[in-house]
Amino acid sequence: MRRIILVNQKGGCGKTTTAINIACCLALKGKKVLLIDLDPQGHSGQGLGVQPDLIEKSIYEVLSGKIAIEDAIMPVRENLDAVFSNIVLSAFEQLMAGKPGREYTLTGSLAGIEEKYDYLIMDSPPGVGLLSFNGLMAADEAIIPVEPSSFSLDGLEKLLETICLVKEKAGHDLAFSVLATNVDQRTNFSKKVVSILKEKFPDNCFSTIINSCTRVKEATYYGKPACEYDKKCAAFFDYSQLTEEIQERENERREKQKDKTEVVFHCRAPEDSMVQIAGDFNDWTPETLQLVHGENGSVWQKSITLSAGDYQYKFLIDGNWTPDSKNMGMVDDPFGSQNSVISV
Ligand SMILES: Nc1ncnc2c1ncn2[C@@H]1O[C@H](COP(=O)(O)OP(=O)(O)OP(=O)(O)O)[C@@H](O)[C@H]1O
Numbered sequence: 001m002r003r004i005i006l007v008n009q010k011g012g013c014g015k016t017t018t019a020i021n022i023a024c025c026l027a028l029k030g031k032k033v034l035l036i037d038l039d040p041q042g043h044s045g046q047g048l049g050v051q052p053d054l055i056e057k058s059i060y061e062v063l064s065g066k067i068a069i070e071d072a073i074m075p076v077r078e079n080l081d082a083v084f085s086n087i088v089l090s091a092f093e094q095l096m097a098g099k100p101g102r103e104y105t106l107t108g109s110l111a112g113i114e115e116k117y118d119y120l121i122m123d124s125p126p127g128v129g130l131l132s133f134n135g136l137m138a139a140d141e142a143i144i145p146v147e148p149s150s151f152s153l154d155g156l157e158k159l160l161e162t163i164c165l166v167k168e169k170a171g172h173d174l175a176f177s178v179l180a181t182n183v184d185q186r187t188n189f190s191k192k193v194v195s196i197l198k199e200k201f202p203d204n205c206f207s208t209i210i211n212s213c214t215r216v217k218e219a220t221y222y223g224k225p226a227c228e229y230d231k232k233c234a235a236f237f238d239y240s241q242l243t244e245e246i247q248e249r250e251n252e253r254r255e256k257q258k259d260k261t262e263v264v265f266h267c268r269a270p271e272d273s274m275v276q277i278a279g280d281f282n283d284w285t286p287e288t289l290q291l292v293h294g295e296n297g298s299v300w301q302k303s304i305t306l307s308a309g310d311y312q313y314k315f316l317i318d319g320n321w322t323p324d325s326k327n328m329g330m331v332d333d334p335f336g337s338q339n340s341v342i343s344v
Pocket residue numbers: 010011012013014015016017018039041043124125126181182183210211212213214216217220235
């Protein structure tokens with residue numbers, strides 16, 4: 001399952017519109033898609049014609065551990081399921097205050113549905129709080145919609161700092177792509193913002209631009225994605241093109257990873273620990289493991305994609321370097337201790 005989050009702390013830049021339209025376009029192409037709304041405003045549901053007060057089992061119940069995600073999934077279109085939200089979700093941050101590993105709550109909830117979907121599309125709230133962090137930790141990649149305004153450019157800089165923080169502090173390497181949305185190509189300012197984005201992010205900016213289109217606003221009002229409301233409108237064309245670009249990027253990524261293997265490292269440690277892994281594969285820079293709750297108890301884990309070869313590594317549990325107790329392969333390290341070794 002490819003996990004994509006629409007994120008930008010700036011409000012009203014097209015996160016929800018993009019989330020529901022790419023989810024629908026992928027579903028129209030026959031991909032199995034799950035849409036998760038992490039925004040207490042509940043706009044994803046409204047954009048698909050589902051009113052927030054009709055949502056009995058929402059993402060809040062899942063994140064607060066009351067139900068499994070499977071029980072909150074609603075089929076909304078052919079190939080498209082969703083877990084919606086409503087205002088109750090605003091209580092999540094307070095509910096989780098002080099709990100260790102709270103940024104990984106969503107990641108842990110997704111364990112059982114990994115094989116059921118081709119794509120997970122997550123809509124996030126404006127601002128960067130615990131809900132957005134949960135989305136970022138659960139995502140492989142972030143799409144950052146930017147509508148042409150100087151506030152948006154400022155918001156983009158701040159979000160990129162957050163993505164760097166996610167990598168530095170949590171060791172989660174999140175790919176990101178910038179998407180120009182709601183662009184009125186008749187104005188010089190819009191054109192200027194688009195060219196700034198392409199210049200600043202030559203490898204991380206979608207070629208597709210989402211043009212400003214009044215049919216999008218109408219579609220939102222009628223609770224429909226643009227691709228259902230009017231298949232002749234510019235937005236449907238733009239979102240179809242964006243979906244193709246997203247799929248092409250996946251093909252390029254697969255091509256690059258063809259000769260690589262995904263290795264899942266496991267470590268048992270108390271739930272309130274800080275568990276990291278470092279080795280030859282990450283220049284011995286500790287990366288954080290995620291706590292996953294399974295039938296046989298909780299375990300810390302991290303998957304790392306590796307090329308063929310031998311790699312030495314160790315876990316770092318609450319600051320103490322510890323070899324992998326499940327791996328018999330060991331070699332002496334230069335400090336009189338031992339490193340675990342894995343052959344890929
Ligand atoms: N391409 C477009 N053309 C015209 N209007 C658009 C376009 N994209 C989005 N809009 C409109 O802009 C408004 C904000 O869009 P949207 O709700 O998707 O932003 P958002 O980033 O999710 O906002 P929030 O941060 O509040 O969640 C909506 O009224 C939507 O209909």
